[in-house]
Amino acid sequence: MGWNKLPAQAPARADEISNVKEETVIKVSVLYPNSAGCKFDMRYCLDKHVPMEQQNLGAACKRMAVEEGMAGGAPGAPATYVAMGHLYFDTTDAFQAAFAPHAQAILADIPNYTNTQPTIQISEVKL
Amino acid sequence: MGWNKLPAQAPARADEISNVKEETVIKVSVLYPNSAGCKFDMRYCLDKHVPMEQQNLGAACKRMAVEEGMAGGAPGAPATYVAMGHLYFDTTDAFQAAFAPHAQAILADIPNYTNTQPTIQISEVKL
Numbered sequence: 001m002g003w004n005k006l007p008a009q010a011p012a013r014a015d016e017i018s019n020v021k022e023e024t025v026i027k028v029s030v031l032y033p034n035s036a037g038c039k040f041d042m043r044y045c046l047d048k049h050v051p052m053e054q055q056n057l058g059a060a061c062k063r064m065a066v067e068e069g070m071a072g073g074a075p076g077a078p079a080t081y082v083a084m085g086h087l088y089f090d091t092t093d094a095f096q097a098a099f100a101p102h103a104q105a106i107l108a109d110i111p112n113y114t115n116t117q118p119t120i121q122i123s124e125v126k127l
Numbered sequence: 128m129g130w131n132k133l134p135a136q137a138p139a140r141a142d143e144i145s146n147v148k149e150e151t152v153i154k155v156s157v158l159y160p161n162s163a164g165c166k167f168d169m170r171y172c173l174d175k176h177v178p179m180e181q182q183n184l185g186a187a188c189k190r191m192a193v194e195e196g197m198a199g200g201a202p203g204a205p206a207t208y209v210a211m212g213h214l215y216f217d218t219t220d221a222f223q224a225a226f227a228p229h230a231q232a233i234l235a236d237i238p239n240y241t242n243t244q245p246t247i248q249i250s251e252v253k254l
Contacts, residue, residue, distance in 0.1 A: 027194055031207070046253060066254040067154055070219070073247025080158070080248050092197070120200025121207050126173060127193040 025062070025125040027088050028095055032116045034069055034082040042068055042083065044113040053087070053106055060098035063088040082116065092122060152189070152252040154215050155222055159243045161196055161209040169195055169210065171240040180214070180233055187225035190215040209243065219249060 032040055050064060065086040069079025089095040099106070110118070159167055177191060192213040196206025216222040226233070237245070 026197065029211075042253060050254065064254060065252070067250035067252050069248060069250050070153065071249045073249075079250065080246050081250075084156075084250060119207050121196060122198045122200075123194035123196050123206065123208075123211060125192070125194050126169060127177065127191060 025088055025090060026092055026095060027086055027123045027125050029121045029123065030085040030087075031081045031119040031121065032083045032085075032114055033119065034079050035116060038082050038116045039114060040068075040082045040116065041113040042066075045083070045085070049109050049113055050085075052109060056102035056106060057087070057098045060089055060094045061087050062090065083114070088125070095122070152215055152217060153219055153222060154213055154250045154252050156248045156250065157212040157214075158208045158246040158248065159210045159212075159241055160246065161206050162243060165209050165243045166241060167195075167209045167243065168240040169193075172210070172212070176236050176240055177212075179236060183229035183233060184214070184225045187216055187221045188214050189217065210241070215252070222249070 032038070046066060050066065054061065054064065063086075065088075067084045069081050069083060072078055072080060087095070089098065159165070173193060177193065181188065181191065190213075192215075194211045196208050196210060199205055199207060214222070216225065
């Protein structure tokens with residue numbers, strides 16, 4: 001899957017129009033809690049939801065990632081999240097501009113694969 | 128940073144000795160809660176902790192990622208996690224074999240950059 005080796009530092013991206021000195025990448029994480037009675041249809045998520053999202057968000061979404069919770073840190077402990085999805089954008093503005101017009105369609109599809117209430121976090125990618 | 132485009136499906140890796148039919152990648156996430164009074168020294172984490180981890184874990188660790196929490200999903204909401212770190216391995220066995228001999232050194236360094244108690248999750252990378 002082409003895992004990157006650790007870069008010494010995130011490269012500056014001079015090819016982008018911006019007033020910000022150093023360009024960043026932001027990551028929107030959707031964390032689905034592993035609550036009692038939770039359901040998560042990974043097949044639907046990968047085969048239907050992700051391609052729909054990809055089509056709606058377009059080129060602004062630089063990368064997507066999906067993971068399935070296996071375990072917690074302590075021996076025998078359950079995973080805190082049954083699944084996690086991540087969307088990468090150049091900036092929060094780019095995310096909002098891409099997401100807003102399709103928010104309703106994307107959010108309305110979530111109950112088709114899970115009954116959990118996901119926690120959303122926006123992060124700046126540092127490495 | 129070489130963000131990958133979405134692969135249609137994770138490629139099978141036939142070059143690895145395993146009884147498992149389809150190879151997987153696992154992700155160890157270290158989630159630092161954004162609790163009241165929490166401190167997180169991102170500079171130390173990136174400049175000292177990550178290189179030390181990288182050296183100790185060796186080639187078994189295929190990739191590392193670090194993010195800094197910016198915001199939650201609702202307008203004005205804080206990030207659930209002040210920071211997140213991720214380590215990628217071929218298998219949980221590979222993680223445990225690489226981590227166990229250095230666990231003490233790696234864990235003992237955590238108070239040097241944060242006063243939070245991180246949540247650990249092991250996940251299977253699906254996309």
